[in-house]
Amino acid sequence: MTSIWNKRTKHCHGFIDKQIKDAITDFFDNEGNYADFDMSCANKIVDHLPHNLSCSSVNWSWFQYLFDSYYEKREKLIVCILISKLIKYDCYTGDYSEIVETFKWMNSGEIKPALFWLLSNSLLPFNLIVIQSDIRTSSNKNQKSISSFKTDSHNLFLSGLLRNFILSGNTSNFVAKEFYANFQASLNGKLITSPNDFNAGTFKHQYFFYKQNFSNSTVITLLKSFYLKLINDGYEILNWQDGIDRNMLQMNSFNSHYExxxxxxxxxxxxxxxxxxxxxxxxxxxxxxxxxxxxxxxxxxxxxxxxxxxxxxxxxxxxxxxxxxxxxxxxxxxxxxxxxxxxxxxxxxxxxxxxxxxxxxxxxxxxxxxxxxxxxxxxxxxxxxxxxxxxxxxxxxxxxxxxxxxxxxxxYLVIRGYTHINTAKDIPDEDLIKIEANMKVKSTENDLQALYYILFHIAIATEFRIAQIINLKIDCLVKGAKKDYYLESHSKVSNGEKLKIPITPYTKRYIETAIKFTQEVREKCNDDSIKEHIFIHNYFSQQFKVVTVRTFSDYLKKICREEGITPYSAQNLRDTYMTKSIEYAIKNNMSLIETKILTSHKQVDTTSNHYVADKIKDYLEATHMVIIGNLNIKGTIAAESDFTDGDLVNEECGYCKHESCIKNDILDCLMCSGFIATIDRIPYFEDKISKINNHIELAKLPHEKEQFIAIKRLYLAYLAKLLELKEQVV
DNA sequence: GTTTACAATAGATGCGCGAC
DNA sequence: GTCGCGCATCTATTGTAAAC
Structure with a gap:
């Protein structure tokens, strides 16, 4: 052992360049990491290196030269270890240095075979794509996941495209290495120098190349995603005139149609x-x-x-x-x-x-x-x-x-036996409540189920057909002459004309909530015909879809089966007459949906409670068209309190902590320091606000109106705080 | 004006495929 | 394996215009 140590020390000290010396020291230190690390072979390789080796000559062709200087695989592998150390210690100064830099991410077990593959095939750094991506672990720690992809790309540009593609999608879930390894081959060797080099012709060639050579259908899926990514990035590479376009490509039945x-x-x-x-x-x-x-x-x-x-x-x-x-x-x-x-x-x-x-x-x-x-x-x-x-x-x-x-x-071509049976079936309250409760729980599981939940609410709160609701556009809300709102949409009777249908403020709020909920997806989507819809989602990578009647019906049926009740249809929702009790329950849940939805994307900004508070405030301001601003609240906001119903004041909006009222008549309870509002008072605040809205509408004199608006602002300020608090407690 | 007869459209669902 | 989705094909509802 001693002799080896001495020998190694001698070698390391022989190098003039500090970085190279460090790399070579590490090269020998890593001896134990490789089962097949042959010390005499390592010595031989290092012996052949000139002592005055400088980083300026450490480039890819030098690596290739070094690799080619040895004939045995055993030796070549050790050369690869040496190269990996030179890269690790920043000795590399040649072309593609940014790419070579990414090789550092790989661990020693991965980089050796990767370099061996590159050099034995006389490839260039861009033929190896190394990706570093965040993975969410259960412990919520930010871990980096490293994956590498071999590609037969002829140039840096194409490799870059492939790299971006890998980075953009959730492709780590369905790795099909064949896709990248044969990409250039699938193009019949065509050189790609711009995204616009892809077109219907290249797609056809690639599609059938992959189809013929690989049984793995994920390769085709990736190919489609790749083209969709380019289109999503704004390159108009596929037009229907050429027999294929974006919409076709996104269809579930694309493969069979195309073939x-x-x-x-x-x-x-x-x-x-x-x-x-x-x-x-x-x-x-x-x-x-x-x-x-x-x-x-x-x-x-x-x-x-x-x-x-x-x-x-x-x-x-x-x-x-x-x-x-x-x-x-x-x-x-x-x-x-x-x-x-x-x-x-x-x-x-x-x-x-x-x-x-x-x-x-x-x-x-x-x-x-x-x-x-x-x-x-x-x-x-x-x-x-x-x-x-x-x-x-x-x-x-x-x-x-x-x-x-x-x-x-x-x-002979006549029809007989027309029967007209009305099968309209409304859903009894108890079943409706079961469905609602189940959907509420599931609405937190994923975005699609949250959309179904909102759809369900709109379906029972309105006369609209399910397809009409699902296909609503974001600009469907139209303000009427007064405070009323209309919904603009197409209907089968309108023969292409848009119809205006009056809606209640509650329906309006549902629709606004849905629009806000899908806003994040909408911003990512650059397909105008999709993003103009309200009920959109991004379930498939590179694909944005509008919810379909089909899936909503299936989902509703599934929920009913889970609850052990009659499998109701979307049509039944429309047939359902809303009784007062269900209406109340549903209206109460509405504020719950709103807050839940407004804050459901908390993971984006979990740490900031400000974010939640601002969103709630923004929302209330937008909905009520009153600026809340930084209104000073004199009363107390609490999650719950020990006060009894006897202490309730101000139409049950809150409790009073004083023995007798200390405020004068002009002041509202909300302006008194003795006022205590708790989370369970939220529905009363909402009721009160809608009453104030009535007052505002009825007020004839401008100053009366202003006074009511000021009061409304006060209630909204309380409501915002309560919703915010509720979010923290839940 | 209402009924009737049918036309036209919306909705439901079995099946199978693609995405993951 | 599960979920989302599209197609085909069925059923239900709604529109409409002639017949009463």
């Missing part, structure tokens, strides 16, 4: 009918006439399913020129496709024409065919649209001279 050759097609009757058969229809304004559609959700229709080519053309014609709303037009088209194929099979598969020895040519819809079809529909007990839609389609064909139809067919 099956669906093309995005804006719905516009003034354009000529598209030649292709598989359309992904861009609503292009049609969404304004329906609550079932959104501008960013494209609807598929597959005309290639139509077996008869002439009828296919006529169906496209009908589809393109129909006035039906898009979603029901697609429904109808799917029925017509079934109809056409039924007729086709009759003609060619079952040879009906021969059986009936009909003399009509094959481009003529006959009574026999329709009779068979109607029998089929009745036998299968298919719903009425199977008859009505077909009739209207045939009329259209005739009117536009697209196909010959025997006029006698219509007397």
């Amino acid at each position: 099956n050759g669906y093309l995005p097609i804006p719905l516009n009757p003034f354009d000529s009918i598209p030649e292709s058969d598989r359309w992904l229809i861009i609503p292009n304004g049609a969404e304004k006439k329906s609550t079932k559609l959104n501008s960013f959700v494209y609807k598929p229709i597959d005309f290639s399913l139509v077996k008869d080519s002439q009828l296919k053309i006529s169906l496209k014609h009908w589809f393109w020129n129909s006035n039906r709303s898009l979603s029901s037009r697609i429904d109808a088209a799917n029925i017509i496709i079934k109809f056409i194929n039924f007729i086709y099979d009759l003609r060619y598969k079952f040879n009906l024409r021969q059986v009936t020895s009909s003399e009509f040519p094959l481009d003529y819809i006959t009574v026999e065919e329709i009779y068979s079809y109607v029998s089929f529909v009745k036998e299968r007990k298919l719903y009425n649209a199977y008859i009505g839609v077909v009739r209207r389609y045939l009329i259209y064909l005739q009117e536009n001279n697209l196909y010959e139809v025997d006029p006698a067919v219509y007397k």
Whole structure:
């Protein structure tokens, strides 16, 4: 041992440059860290280094030279350890020094194979992306997590893009190293020097490259996320004209649509009918006439399913020129496709024409065919649209001279047995309370569930349809002439016009709360058609979505099942008549939602109680349109008190600690030092404030109005403090 | 003006896929 | 494995205009 020590000391002292000397000292000190650290080999390597080695010559090509100077893997690995020490002691002065700097984050076990991989493949530093990210641990300590990604990128720019991409997403959860390792290959070697070098063509190449070479579907997911990230960063690299765009890319069904050759097609009757058969229809304004559609959700229709080519053309014609709303037009088209194929099979598969020895040519819809079809529909007990839609389609064909139809067919295409049963079912109070309580608990678990909770409240407090609520826009609140508010939204009856619906102040508050709640997500989103909505979330990385009716219904059902009650639907919420008791309970909970929501993003700024206080104040000021400012509160604000109901004063807003009233008549209790307000008084404050609002409205003289506003300001100041205190206590 | 008959749209849900 | 979501296809509700 002694001889080795001496030898090592001699080597270390031989170097003139201080940093290099330190690095080499550490190199030998780390002996124990590597099972395969061969001291004689290490000595040999260091022996070959010139003593006057200076940092200015420590660059990547020198590393490569050093690495290539040895032939055995064992030796090369030890060279890598030496290199890692030189990096650690800041000896590196070559190109890409910022990247090399990141290599320091790796521990000794990771860096050795990483350097070996780089140098044995004659790669450059940017081929290794090292990421340092914060991870939240249960103990809430800020820990750094280090991960490294190998990439075959040909240049620094592309590596930088990939690095940013990794940093931006929660990609650590679904690591697919193949994605980065083959990125350049997937581009067929194309050099990337700007984000704008990516386009529909590169995407296609990459998509099918990854699809062919890797069974792991996460690779495709990452590819989609990568393009979405570029788009989210403002690069308009994909346009529908090229067969793919952002909205398509975000759809759950993207893969199958893309692989099956669906093309995005804006719905516009003034354009000529598209030649292709598989359309992904861009609503292009049609969404304004329906609550079932959104501008960013494209609807598929597959005309290639139509077996008869002439009828296919006529169906496209009908589809393109129909006035039906898009979603029901697609429904109808799917029925017509079934109809056409039924007729086709009759003609060619079952040879009906021969059986009936009909003399009509094959481009003529006959009574026999329709009779068979109607029998089929009745036998299968298919719903009425199977008859009505077909009739209207045939009329259209005739009117536009697209196909010959025997006029006698219509007397068979009739519907019988309309039953109109009203199944409206309201939810009893006890069940409603159970649902409310369950949703309240879950609303704290994640953002989506908090949105469902607000949706639930609006649904029972208003007459709106669920789709209408979900698709509300942030600018939907419109102030009326007085203090009243209107909600502007599209409705199926308005035929594209916006409707104004009067709402209560409570509904207004819910909507404002929801807008504030989603503001954080909205600021991150740069997709205008999404961010204009109120109920948005960011569940998937790089994807911003509007809540759907589908998930809300499912969630409501799930809650009902958990509570062991009838699985109510969103429609039932609308049918539910709010009794006074439930209304009271719900209004009380409202302030709870508001404060909870306003403060639910506390983790952003946990330490600052100021933050919470300011937010509450901002909110109250915005809602009540009164500036609270720094009003001095004379009374006491407390979480709870020992006073009894007998001590309640001022319409139960608080307690009085004096034996008898000491204030004069002009003063309000709130201006007295003997006044004590506690958290459980919050609802009374809210009641009182709404009463003052009435006074303000009724006041005729300006100075009366001002006086009431001053009083309101006082109550709001108390309310703000109480809400703040409540937040600390809870 | 009300009823009736149906058209058109909204809502519900089984199924399957993608994201994580 | 769970959750979110889209599609297809069904049911429910609402709109509307002719018939009474």
